[in-house]
Amino acid sequence: MTSKRKVAYFYDPDIGNYYYGPGHPMKPHRIRMTHSLILHYGLHNMMDLFIPAPAEAEDLVQFHDSDYIAFLRTVNPDNQDHFVKQMKKFNVGEDCPVFNGLFKYCQSYTGGSVGGAVKLNHGNADLVINWSGGLHHAKKAEASGFCYVNDIVLAILELLKYHRRVLYVDIDVHHGDGVEEAFLTTDRVLTCSFHKFGDSFFPGTGDVVNVGHGPGKMYALNAPLESGITDEAYKRLFQPVMRKAVEVFQPEAIVFQSGADSLAGDRIGLLNLSIVGHAECVKFMQTFNLPMLVLGGGGYKINNVARCWAYETGAILGVQMADQLPDNEYRDYYGPSFRLVVPPNGDMQNENTGTYLDALCKRLLHNLSQMGSPNSVPFHERPPDYPLPDSPTQGPGDPHRVHRLWDGQHHGGDKDDRDLPAGVLRRESGGRARVDISGQEGDGEPRHPSAASAGPTPVQSMLRSPSSGVPNGVDKSALPAGTGLPPQGNAPPGPTPPPPI
Ligand SMILES: [Zn+2]
Numbered sequence: 001m002t003s004k005r006k007v008a009y010f011y012d013p014d015i016g017n018y019y020y021g022p023g024h025p026m027k028p029h030r031i032r033m034t035h036s037l038i039l040h041y042g043l044h045n046m047m048d049l050f051i052p053a054p055a056e057a058e059d060l061v062q063f064h065d066s067d068y069i070a071f072l073r074t075v076n077p078d079n080q081d082h083f084v085k086q087m088k089k090f091n092v093g094e095d096c097p098v099f100n101g102l103f104k105y106c107q108s109y110t111g112g113s114v115g116g117a118v119k120l121n122h123g124n125a126d127l128v129i130n131w132s133g134g135l136h137h138a139k140k141a142e143a144s145g146f147c148y149v150n151d152i153v154l155a156i157l158e159l160l161k162y163h164r165r166v167l168y169v170d171i172d173v174h175h176g177d178g179v180e181e182a183f184l185t186t187d188r189v190l191t192c193s194f195h196k197f198g199d200s201f202f203p204g205t206g207d208v209v210n211v212g213h214g215p216g217k218m219y220a221l222n223a224p225l226e227s228g229i230t231d232e233a234y235k236r237l238f239q240p241v242m243r244k245a246v247e248v249f250q251p252e253a254i255v256f257q258s259g260a261d262s263l264a265g266d267r268i269g270l271l272n273l274s275i276v277g278h279a280e281c282v283k284f285m286q287t288f289n290l291p292m293l294v295l296g297g298g299g300y301k302i303n304n305v306a307r308c309w310a311y312e313t314g315a316i317l318g319v320q321m322a323d324q325l326p327d328n329e330y331r332d333y334y335g336p337s338f339r340l341v342v343p344p345n346g347d348m349q350n351e352n353t354g355t356y357l358d359a360l361c362k363r364l365l366h367n368l369s370q371m372g373s374p375n376s377v378p379f380h381e382r383p384p385d386y387p388l389p390d391s392p393t394q395g396p397g398d399p400h401r402v403h404r405l406w407d408g409q410h411h412g413g414d415k416d417d418r419d420l421p422a423g424v425l426r427r428e429s430g431g432r433a434r435v436d437i438s439g440q441e442g443d444g445e446p447r448h449p450s451a452a453s454a455g456p457t458p459v460q461s462m463l464r465s466p467s468s469g470v471p472n473g474v475d476k477s478a479l480p481a482g483t484g485l486p487p488q489g490n491a492p493p494g495p496t497p498p499p500p501i
Pocket residue numbers: 172173174259261297298299
């Protein structure tokens with residue numbers, strides 16, 4: 001059934017050349033490694049392939065502030081010293097550094113997600129994959145957690161032009177805060193995020209008691225998890241909750257953020273999913289047979305990220321893939337096993353007890369039962385703009401805001417997860433027309449220094465002083481999406497409440 005669905009796949013041959021900087025855990029090269037596995041498994045023959053047309057500034061301001069987008073378009077490593085004030089204001093410089101081609105990078109990954117939404121809207125595809133997208137932390141006027149432009153929000157806004165209700169599902173190890181915040185006050189988008197929560201884990205939001213505001217109350221669903229959750233435990237929570245979500249919300253389209261930092265052994269994540277267990281989630285969502293946009297997200301052990309997203313591409317296509325990896329140009333990354341599926345960490349403790357997960361599941365099902373009947377929003381009604389208020393209502397003392405995703409320590413550089421490939425550029429004509437991207441990389445100039453020349457990591461330049469506080473002194477993540485509505489009492493005012501049991 002699922003293999004007969006028409007699948008479109010977006011990939012920019014340049015994406016692997018963007019480089020956040022030495023030691024930074026976010027490596028767009030993982031998208032190129034994923035693509036290479038997809039090609040060598042022959043999966044590209046079963047999909048329509050597209051190079052994304054870059055999203056333009058006027059597309060990006062459908063969600064983001066124009067000042068913020070103008071800044072992203074202008075700033076570069078050579079002139080950033082002239083933008084100190086703006087960098088602080090927009091939270092750019094540490095987790096989210098300025099690097100060469102930053103704006104083009106944003107245009108590319110966003111172009112794939114929004115272009116994918118357009119294809120779904122027009123019925124040109126039943127399912128669209130954009131592994132470069134899924135940057136769920138970006139806010140209206142603020143970069144966050146390695147994310148600058150929120151391609152997910154923009155893609156959902158596009159889908160809402162043709163679909164009355166969109167279900168957003170996020171299995172990244174981090175809370176999908178940027179997407180939740182953007183749609184916190186609408187009943188046309190149900191956001192569901194499964195994530196590690198507590199112990200100051202980034203971004204600090206996403207407790208089970210956060211359910212949305214105003215008309216959007218009960219249209220945000222959060223599953224806070226402890227460390228070490230296994231495939232079996234995850235499935236036991238995920239499947240009944242998602243089945244109920246589809247039953248009561250009756251979405252007309254699904255956006256699935258498949259962040260791979262929820263995999264066992266991730267450099268930042270603390271969960272213990274195998275690739276098979278991770279892929280079960282997208283496969284399960286596919287059984288509802290709705291138009292679906294599948295996006296990437298986090299994922300910081302890049303050989304496992306590539307394995308995971310290649311495996312999930314195969315799963316979406318209904319292909320049984322050989323466990324022995326095919327020869328490919330990044331073969332050295334996959335030793336010593338050279339296998340597709342990596343097992344979970346058998347020594348890791350699952351800190352989610354059965355009692356906790358049962359109670360959490362019950363709570364989430366209860367929340368969903370409070371949603372009521374699906375709304376009757378007419379077609380073509382665009383969601384209102386949700387400007388953040390100028391005057392913050394909460395200060396930097398809120399304990400739920402954790403401002404750094406990256407601890408500033410060096411990531412990458414070991415044999416299996418090196419920082420840089422021998423990357424090359426190939427510029428092809430854009431547009432959303434079908435193109436052949438199954439060939440080899442073309443020639444061109446590297447956009448960044450080689451791994452060898454990068455040398456030891458000057459991480460100090462990317463570290464924030466612990467006393468420097470919060471950008472703007474504002475905890476925007478705790479605000480109700482800028483609609484001016486007062487909090488309805490479901491945002492925890494203080495420390496993490498006890499488990500919802
Ligand atoms: Zn993440």
